[in-house]
Amino acid sequence: xxxxxxxxxxxxxxxxxxxxxxxxxxxxxxxxxxxxxxxxxxxxxxxxxxxxxxxxxxxxxxxxxxxxxxxxxxxxxxxxxxxxxxxxxxxxxxxxx
Amino acid sequence: xxxxxxxxxxxxxxxxxxxxxxxxxxxxxxxxxxxxxxxxxxxxxxxxxxxxxxxxxxxxxxxxxxxxxxxxxxxxxxxxxxxxxxxxxxxxxxxxxxxxxxxxxxxxxxxxxxxxxxxxxxxxxxxxxxxxxxxxxxxxxxxxxxxxxxxxxxxxxxxxxxxxxxxxxxxxxxxxxxxxxxxxxxxxxxxxxxxxxxxxxxxxxxxxxxxxxxxxxxxxxxxxxxxxxxxxxxxxxxxxxxxxxxxxxxxxxxxxxxxxxxxxxxxxxxxxxxxxxxxxxxxxxxxxxxxxxxxxxxxxxxxxxxxxxxxxxxxxxxxxxxxxxxxxxxxxxxxxxxxxxxxxxxxxxxxxxxxxxxxxxxxxxxxxxxxxxxxxxxxxxxxxxxxxxxxxxxxxxxxxxxxxxxxxxxxxxxxx
Numbered sequence: 001x002x003x004x005x006x007x008x009x010x011x012x013x014x015x016x017x018x019x020x021x022x023x024x025x026x027x028x029x030x031x032x033x034x035x036x037x038x039x040x041x042x043x044x045x046x047x048x049x050x051x052x053x054x055x056x057x058x059x060x061x062x063x064x065x066x067x068x069x070x071x072x073x074x075x076x077x078x079x080x081x082x083x084x085x086x087x088x089x090x091x092x093x094x095x096x097x
Numbered sequence: 098x099x100x101x102x103x104x105x106x107x108x109x110x111x112x113x114x115x116x117x118x119x120x121x122x123x124x125x126x127x128x129x130x131x132x133x134x135x136x137x138x139x140x141x142x143x144x145x146x147x148x149x150x151x152x153x154x155x156x157x158x159x160x161x162x163x164x165x166x167x168x169x170x171x172x173x174x175x176x177x178x179x180x181x182x183x184x185x186x187x188x189x190x191x192x193x194x195x196x197x198x199x200x201x202x203x204x205x206x207x208x209x210x211x212x213x214x215x216x217x218x219x220x221x222x223x224x225x226x227x228x229x230x231x232x233x234x235x236x237x238x239x240x241x242x243x244x245x246x247x248x249x250x251x252x253x254x255x256x257x258x259x260x261x262x263x264x265x266x267x268x269x270x271x272x273x274x275x276x277x278x279x280x281x282x283x284x285x286x287x288x289x290x291x292x293x294x295x296x297x298x299x300x301x302x303x304x305x306x307x308x309x310x311x312x313x314x315x316x317x318x319x320x321x322x323x324x325x326x327x328x329x330x331x332x333x334x335x336x337x338x339x340x341x342x343x344x345x346x347x348x349x350x351x352x353x354x355x356x357x358x359x360x361x362x363x364x365x366x367x368x369x370x371x372x373x374x375x376x377x378x379x380x381x382x383x384x385x386x387x388x389x390x391x392x393x394x395x396x397x398x399x400x401x402x403x404x405x406x407x408x409x410x411x412x413x414x415x416x417x418x419x420x421x422x423x424x425x426x427x428x429x430x431x432x433x434x435x436x437x438x439x440x441x442x443x444x445x446x447x448x449x450x451x452x453x454x455x456x457x458x459x460x461x462x463x464x465x466x467x468x469x470x471x472x473x474x475x476x477x478x479x480x481x482x483x484x485x486x487x488x489x490x491x492x493x494x495x496x497x498x499x500x501x502x503x504x505x506x507x508x509x510x511x512x513x
Contacts, residue, residue, distance in 0.1 A: 019397070047352050
């Protein structure tokens, strides 16, 4: 089980308090009517799915209830950092463990 | 060499020391007509049918570890074809028909055992969904039937159908032709069969890059053992498909999750069939060694770690202990995770890609083992001919753009 730090509550809490929210920084196209089918499919379905650092959303569902982002290494499951929603992805090379 | 009663007898006289290696361990050649990436069951089956049915003998299967060491060796060995949509029924029933003759086809005992797969309904929604499956399957000529709780208990006497449990059993669907097969033997049988037809199976040979020519078409693959030239590459890399496809610059509608399973200490035969419960996230069968093989769910997050959170397995055991009170004092021997590549509609992708010469067979998610022969059979046709046959045609990568999804996610709820 992961131990996740909620950046709002500023506490390390067990994974069971959280709900996974998929890849982070996937922006909905501002004007959906202007997108091509391929662009819309990219937004809906296509994901980076990296072997290594992954920026992902979590929600502290059994806590403050807020969404935040998390950088996690998908090979070791080690969480590098968590950061508040709306802030850019930290420029971290997390391959060193 | 061919396995027969006579060969087993004669080798027995020699103390079983005369068995030859079942496949070669060749070094890669400089060029092949086609290269399959991934020597799991699906990749090896692909190579076997390419050689056998399409006459392609100059092909290689590249494997970064050892053959059958990924999800082929990590699944819970369940075989069934009771899916909802016609497209799914087509591919899974194609596989089922091949399972029925596979041991003879390969001259290798894959221990296919049609002992019946029973899926439990615990609420009204389950009843409605499963009855819909039963009717859809029967219209498609696939066996599936509805059982009352008493009939379910008659088929699997271990089952607790008491009314006072948290999720009482209020019915079940049963596919009698469903069952299990020996997962390792499937990989070994296909490897042996492909090797005998001249296919080079190259283990410990990780693909590190896909080289493309000036037109953008596939020119070969970079590997741990050097460059291999080829015009056709079939990627069958399961959980690592996104990583391999990224080498050719192709993004995939896939996410990789850990899926866990566990086995108990071996006991005498007690479990006559496979029982699955999607609602409480548990399924169980008994291997021929006597271990109870238990499948759990996926973790919530994407990962390549081949391990998962203990709370997932614990949750499954809670359900198992309630449904099968007789197993409460059994000890679990080991648990593990495999990395499954999941598509948004929970159906596989068997198709061409935007890169000429590059083909992909992936997205089997939590239920790829059952499809192994059928998947290899149709993918062999695609890689050999360049166009899919009718059964595989709906499973394109392009369906996520066109919207013609094959939505088994809503149809099957959780486990496959």
